[in-house]
Amino acid sequence: MQKLYGVIGKPIAQSMSPLMHNEEFRQLGINANYQPFHILDHDLKTAVEGMKVIGIEGFNVTSPHKTAIMPFLDSIDPLANAIGAVNTIVRENGDFRGYNTDGTGFIQALQSAWKKDFMNEQTRTLIVGAGGASKAIYYTLLAKGMKYVDICNRSVINAQQLIEDCPYEGVSKALSLHEAELELVDYDLVIQTTSIGMYPDITNSPLDLEHLRTNAFVSDIIYNPSETAFLQQAKHKGAQTQNGIGMFIHQGALAFKMWTGITPNFERMTNIVTEKLGGTTC
Incomplete structure (x- = not known):
């Protein structure tokens, strides 16, 4: 059965996370899919509840929901709690636990x-x-x-x-x-x-x-x-x-490993993002 992951934000169409994660799933032979979800502020609680119901294994959180999502999670990692923001959600024993992998x-x-x-x-x-x-x-x-x-x-x-x-x-x-x-x-x-x-x-x-x-x-x-x-x-x-490409890649790679237990290929992830941006890693 295919596992489902994703990213929520507003807006979200510009996110390169789906491109990066889905390519890693394909390259590593993992039966999973990563989808973007445009979530309005007033729908955030319902969205989190819905993600739990449909069995999403984990998802990323971007602007403007990193702080607002915290009351709707089952638990929060101490560092993320101190920072006051969450960017990665992991399903642990059926519960959603929030982490911050930015730093x-x-x-x-x-x-x-x-x-x-x-x-x-x-x-x-x-x-x-x-x-x-x-x-x-x-x-x-x-x-x-x-x-x-x-x-x-x-x-x-x-x-x-x-x-x-x-x-x-x-x-x-x-x-x-x-x-x-x-x-x-x-x-x-x-x-x-x-x-x-x-x-x-x-x-x-x-x-x-x-x-x-x-x-x-x-x-x-x-x-x-x-x-x-x-x-x-x-x-x-x-x-x-x-x-900032390195930070973006590494925080995404941390989330990938937290979800799957597998360390992704950093070089491959970097190449796909820089190619999309048409730039370099500096």
Whole structure:
């Protein structure tokens, strides 16, 4: 009997997850299908109940439902509960349990590109932005042992609130964008988590990287365009760069393994997504 998986969101037609997962099912000989579901806000509870009734084994959750879905699940992983957002649902003993693989997916993507032991007390990290993606990455970095992680944001109050709410131990400070620009030389790793520079506004950048150190690693979680103005400037300064395709692939691969117990082929998943985007992994 064919197993069913999927992704819910609003909108959802643009999602590349079905393409990526269905190709892996085919290549690995798994009798399963992954479908997109456009779910309106007021239908979310009914949708979750319906998915359980029809026997869906697991599904992903994207905007705008990552937080709103939490009350309708049977249980939530502690990290996802702390982050306050869920992006992966796994059916466990008939129940739906929520996880957040965004932060872990980001770390795995970073490890694959930056051949360095960066999860230690020596690495100094700056996160640009204080939204949902920033929160997932910030909480996960601290939960897994990174110590020095600062956050800069247009609203310093929001950055400070994110730091104060975090249940994991670390040494962090909130900065304005201008303050961060002046202190860039202090950071080994810079992570851009906002939507600034995303298609179609591809000429915009959240920070001036004039003071970026040449041996820094700069990551932008945007993957369309494949190289944002932010990454172009970082590369011009001599930094190593990475776009958001790696995070997207790794968080999807984590969900795939959670559902099936099988580690998918990262290279194949990356190729199918980059081919669809018509870009590169940076």
